[in-house]
Structure formats: structure tokens, C-alpha cells
Amino acid sequence: MRRFLLACGLTLFALAGHADTAAPVAADPVLEERVMALSHKLRCLVCQNQSIAESDADLAVDLRGQVREQLSAGRSEDEIADYMVARYGDFVLYEPPMRASTLLLWLGPIVLAVVGIGVLMIRLARRNKESAPALDEAQRARARALLEENDNDGTQA
């Protein structure tokens, strides 16, 4: 089976090599699905808020052709992503890789959440302490008297 697939891939590659550009849509629907899946993860540099799967910009069409050609030549998704990054930089990836320069991007939200929750907990703990003010004995007696008075009012009415 693998040999058969390899043969199919090589045949497609040979055909693509013949034509000046790759055919706009691969004949093999499975391959086309892989092409589109990978294309959705790659940013179009011309229209920057679209992936090369969604964009009809000239360059996006060319890059989709590259993805198709290289997939049918048997290269893996990772290899093709590396090929794009080598030419256009990490910017082509919608999901940037974890690196020293992208650490803030990846960890920033977590750090902010932890700091936020920490501050909230400290403030709440402080407020709880403050909300129980100490009363001296005379104040307690007075409070009790007031409460009892209220209770009596309540029963009489």
C-alpha cells in the first residue's frame, strides 16, 4: 500500500514538474484535503489576516501550489512549514513556535492571570481581617442591649 501511494505521489510530482505551474486542484481529494489543512495554518503575507487557503492573492495561490507540489512529492507537513518559515519567517505560521523571543507571547496571559488572581486573593484576605473590628466589653454590652431591644419591639408589634 505504501509503495502504491509513493508511486502515486511520484507520478503526480512528475506531472506537476511537466506543467509550468502545479494544477490548481490536485486530482486526489485526500491530497487536496491535506493541502487545504496545511494552508489554513499558513498566513498570507499580502493580505495578512487571511490564511493562504482563504486568500486569492497571487502569492497565496503560488504558495498553495508549493504546498501541493511538495506534499505530493512526499514531504511532511513539518518540512513544508519549515520551508515557508525559512523564506518568510515565523510570521507565516498562525501558531508561533515557542522560543526565547516568543516566550512573553505564550506565557504572558498565564503570568497575568496568576498575578491577577494573587492580587485578588491578597485583597480579599485583607478585607476579611478588616471587617471584623475588635469591640471592647462596654461596646459589646451596648450592642447586645440594642439587639435585645429590637427583638422585644419585634415580638410586641
Added chain:
Amino acid sequence: MKAKFLVPLFLFLLLVGFLGFGLSLNPREVPSPLIDKPAPDFTLARLDTPEQTLGLSDMKGQVWLLNVWASWCVACRQEHPVLVALSKRKEVPIVGLNYKEVRGDGTIDMRKVPEQNELPMAIERARGWLQSHGDPYDVSILDINGRVGIDFGVYGVPETFLIDKQGVIRYKHIGPITPDALRDTILPKVAALKAES
């Protein structure tokens, strides 16, 4: 404790600072990962003598500029006088990479252009354009299908690469070259690279 009410104001100003910095950036200018890397190899037909080719190795030992252009590229018209003036100074050779001359032109329906006609059409169009606008290039080469453009990470025309004597890309200018960019950035870099052994 008195200054506590200033905290939100301070945070707000910090946010304004970040947003202001963000506004000053140009999102169209994506830094190229090819800077300080060897230029991708290529061998392409010359525009003046299409039966001959020019390759990366032919430029070895020289500091040179690779300028990506096409006759359909509107912004190229803007930078063209700057390039023509630069070429007259004979300070640095300029190689023109004619990028997808025919199929890059959005007004051409490629389904109506037979495959064998594309190259002659590209040559005619490119030569005609250089004749009417002036030819600043020591040599122009034809990237008919844009494949070399992809290898160079070209995503918009015009783009200009500064390549050193060892064939390493040292600088990339995205968009039309302005007289200011030429004087303040590109020419000083050319002079520095020429001084390198």
C-alpha cells in the same frame, strides 16, 4: 497611599504608550529571515539575451543590489527614477529580478495565454517598459513563474536585497526605495560592505 489614585492613570498612560508604539510600526514590513544568510541559488534567463543565464555565482566577489520589479508594478514606477539616478553613479551594480512579468499582471487572463507565448510576451513587455522608463539594471533576469521570488521570500514588489561579496544577503528594503532610504541607509551599507574584504 496618597498617590494611589494615580495608579489607573499610570496604567492608562502605559497602555497609550504601547498602542502608540504599535501604530508607528508598519505591519506590511515583515522582517526577512534571510538577512545574514546566503542568498538562495538561482539560474535565470537574462532579459537582454534570453538564451544566456545569470546565476548567483556570477555575482560573487561583488557587492550588489537585487531589485525585484515588474512592468505591472505601480510602486516600481515610483522608485524607478531613484534607481536610474543610482545606476549613473556606478557605485553598485543593480540586478533586476523581473518578477512574474505576465502572470503577475492581474489584468491578463492567463487562460487565454498559451504557455509557449508567456516567455516572449514577458520579454517584449519588460524590454518595452525599460525603454520608456530608463534601464538602471546592469542585467535583468526573468523569473517567469515567481519561483525564485518565493526562494527570496518576496511577497510584494518592489523589494530590494543588498548582497555582499560572499553572496550573503545583508539587508532587505521592502517597498519603493525613497531618496532618503537610499542616502541614509542603503548607500552607507554598500560602502561598508565594499570595505569588507
